[in-house]
Amino acid sequence: MTTPDIASTDSMAFSALRDPGAPTSEEVLPEVVRVTRDLIRFDTSNHGDGRARGEGPVAEYIAAYLRDRGLEPVIVAPDPGEGPVRPSVFARWGGDRPDLPPILVHGHMDVVPARPEEWSVDPFAGEIRDGMLWGRGALDMKDMLGMMLASVDAMVTSGRRPRRDVILGFLADEEAGGARGAEWIAREHPELVADATVALSEVGGYTVTIGGRRAWLLQTGEKGHAWVRLTARGSSGHASAVRPDNAVTAIARAVAGIGAIDWPVELTETTRALLDGIRSLAGLPEDAAPERVLAEAGPAEPFLAATLRSTTTPTVIDAGFMQNVVPATAEARIDVRPLPGADEKVLDRLREAAGDDVTVEVLAEGHGYESPFSGTFVDAVRATIAELDPEAVVLPYLLNAGTDNVALRPLGLAGYGFVPMRVPDGFDLPGGYHAVDERVPLDTLAFGRRTLTALLERY
Ligand SMILES: [Zn+2]
Structure with a gap:
């Protein structure tokens, strides 16, 4: 071959x-x-x-x-x-x-x-x-x-x-x-x-060196994504008036609530197999924490770390146009990356954190997935690497994007x-x-x- x-x-x-x-x-x-x-x-x-x-x-x-x-x-x-x-x-x-x-x-x-x-x-x-x-x-x-x-x-x-x-x-x-x-x-x-x-x-497909061994990272899954828009509405007018329903305050409160969500580490089939593979290459104990294990992956670590949990990251706030004018509406955008299968759960938690003062719209979404790290295709990848790069191993990983x-x-x-x-x-x-x-x-x-x-x- x-x-x-x-x-x-x-x-x-x-x-x-x-x-x-x-x-x-x-x-x-x-x-x-x-x-x-x-x-x-x-x-x-x-x-x-x-x-x-x-x-x-x-x-x-x-x-x-x-x-x-x-x-x-x-x-x-x-x-x-x-x-x-x-x-x-x-x-x-x-x-x-x-x-x-x-x-x-x-x-x-x-x-x-x-x-x-x-x-x-x-x-x-x-x-x-x-x-x-x-x-x-x-x-x-x-x-x-x-x-x-x-x-x-x-x-x-x-x-x-x-x-x-x-x-x-x-x-x-x-x-x-x-x-x-x-x-x-x-x-x-x-x-x-x-x-x-x-x-x-x-x-996927690039290599990292772990414990002195080369590992080929085969991407076997992807996180999902949802582009979310938050909109707050309130009464508009002169900023000198007393206005409890201020759209800027409401959007800021919602964004702060979402930004404060501390998403827990949740292992999927793919990330579990990746962590096991890295632990054994690096000679780490079985109870080594996921973050500690991924630190062995060098430049790939920031990308792999994002696959341990879902994320809800505020990216845009768009509110107001003049110092002394209260705007009628204020908007924000949230970049949501659920783990495979977690889409609904993540959006529910986001809505809860956003509160009742804002509307939450999903503008676009794609669901994550995991493909098996086994079967004839994966066997063919392994056999190809064994032939061309005999000392190396193949590990599965989840992509943090789509x-x-x-x-x-x-x-x-x-x-x-x-x-x-x-x-x-x-x-x-x-x-x-x-x-x-x-x-x-x-x-x-x-x-x-x-x-x-x-x-x-x-x-
Ligand atoms: Zn590309």
Whole structure:
């Protein structure tokens, strides 16, 4: 299953790139680096609230890339109205065992915006510097799109096929919640993913070092989310008058009440398995507290810590417009992240803390989920890692945020996050998502491509 031909090309590229005196030769760049760089050069910034550059040109690039390698991609898009076209690309890649249910491997083409003045490089130039590819999307998630395309290239060129059919999906609008991407596809084009049973995408798959051992974090679940608006109403008018029903006071009281909720640690099947795995790698006693255990996970710790409990975080207060005017209404927004299955309980507790003076509306929500850390797909991930990185282990984890898998899951897909990223020591990969100077080490990208290819050949 390994691909020594391509592996040796990759290492040539890296020695050339790491040597500061050596020119970055186009010929020795691995295909995955070349294609990920091309993808970064399409500015697909998504500003939210329907404001976006759109995925049109990058979708055309991806479709042409797949067509050139014998696949038959389709492009689908909701009616754009006044805005830019928001296409998604799908292609079915035939495997050796068409009798097995296919796997959906998908990623989003949009990226969060970048402010060039804050960056060391042009965020959309796809610059290669210090052995890394820099740019918005280098980790989230044009890296994965590059690995998917370069896997097709590597296998088609060498006459190999995935074991089962692979449905490749390149989606629009994830960073704004997927209303024009995954949600729209789940509603209008479920046939595109109809018979798949596993959906593989972001955010897991990166490695952490625990007790001197490398652990690959396979994301097997996600927390849910709810965007909540609080509204307080009162009598408005001159601020010099006595007014007990002040909307600003009411909204402040509600926000303070919600901010003071002390959510308890609640372990799920996934977090329990993760904690057990870390305890045994780090040699910690069985009764070591969850927070203490997660401290062993290095740069991943802040993300993992948020999966121990539900959260209700106030993010916006919008009240008043003039010093001497009492406004009639005041608003606040709360970012709610319930543990899988806890949605109702968390919203009930939030309403209770908000009190009777405000109305609580859920503007949008997605339910969290957990997929099993067992079965043929998980076995294939483990076997692939055992082959390519024999000393390492695979641990499950829950994502503290949401991905397109939340929208696709009702179609009968078990969601997993595995963008294979073998992270060099000292490189804070999870800290790079959505960050200034987002970048990916070239050898991490190339090893990831080989891992994804091997996984698709095995599963
Ligand atoms: Zn992403």
